[in-house]
Amino acid sequence: MNFVQELKWRGMIQDIMPGTEKQFEKELTSAYIGFDPTADSLHIGSLVQIMILVHLQKSGHKPFALVGGATGMVGDPSGKSKERNLLDKKTLDHNLECMKNQLEKFLNFNCGDKSAVVINNHDWFKDLNFLDFIRDIGKHISINYMLAKDSVKSRLETGMSFTEFTYQLVQGYDFYWLWKNKKCMVQLGGSDQWGNIVTGTELIRRKEGGEAFAITTPLIKKADGGKFGKTEEGNVWLDKKKTSTYKFYQFWLNSSDEDAKNYIKIFTLKTEDEINDIINEHNEAPSLRILQKKIAEDITIRVHSKLDLDMALKASAILFGKSTEKDLKGIDEDTFLSVFEGVPQFNITKTDLCSGLLDLLAEKTSIFQSKGEARRMINSNAISINKEKITEDFKLSENNLISKKYIVLQKGKKNYFLIIVS
8 A cells, every 4th residue: 555645545645745755665664743742632633643653554664653751841832822831740651651552542563563663752852961952953953944934933923932942943853863763764743743844854954964754634624614623522532531432423423524524534444435435325315424424433443442332322322312211221320421411400319209200390300390380291291201201100219210310301302301319
């Protein structure tokens, strides 16, 4: 498989340095991408770069994932309107370990010459002193060259610390070190990193007379202009403790047709023919959302697991399909709470369960304004408890509790209420 051609048809190349494709055609080539360790999980924006490394390895080349234990202490100004808070080493080390565990789900770390490597730039920066750095590295890159970078020019009016200003030198030294010590010939990254990457190739050329290459990917934007990977709650994370599997699945399922036709090329490993077949099938009946379902299932399994996908499908059926009390009790508490996040909640005690049904619905919870209203809704077959229709003589007990403390009440088809029993 030709690595560059594979990226091209998938729409995953923004910039490519002359000679890069020939380098990959010539020999097994080591290439790397840097990952920002400012959180204890990668998010789906990072997934674009992870997929680049996956394609790199599948094409017969060697991927390096650089986690920025050193650069995370400085903070990349690219695309930022203000300086970020710097993290202490303990927090960074924790974040780095979490990220490494996530990367191991995607890359093969035991396949001979093509084995993936996770590497931390703190390993070579920790013993490099300031005077050596400005003497041996800083002298090769001029101030004029650094000022011309977009990441610097965009911040000159609002201000930029010396710490951030030096970031491109620090990242450039990463490329130089990997080129010299690990024979990394190519740096990969998002298009906002082009300036930092080129600084690395320039440092290699000026300091050693060497040649290095680069590819960047376009920043993904949603068709409606919204920022990819962002929801009302913030980032969509790869860690299910930060973004539940249900919400992760729903993010892909809710994508527009136009976005989904882009996502399936970027975030799955399906071939061009397979993708065209899925899109054609989807176009015949768009309301079935075949394309979105294929993407959501594929990515959820690879990021999480088949078991997590099954849990997400069960959770989705609770709100959007036919389900039973058994289904409600069959999902874990975190998934259950993510499904019903945002619905009106009412707190009662176990003693309140002994109250009459109408008292519970009208007085203990105020779901209804009066017992009369509650009675009319029940008699019109419009009330369900834990997905089961009820009559006026229905008796609640602790046996109805989900995870020993929840009751789901549904009024009509779309109105849900969560009763929490303490």
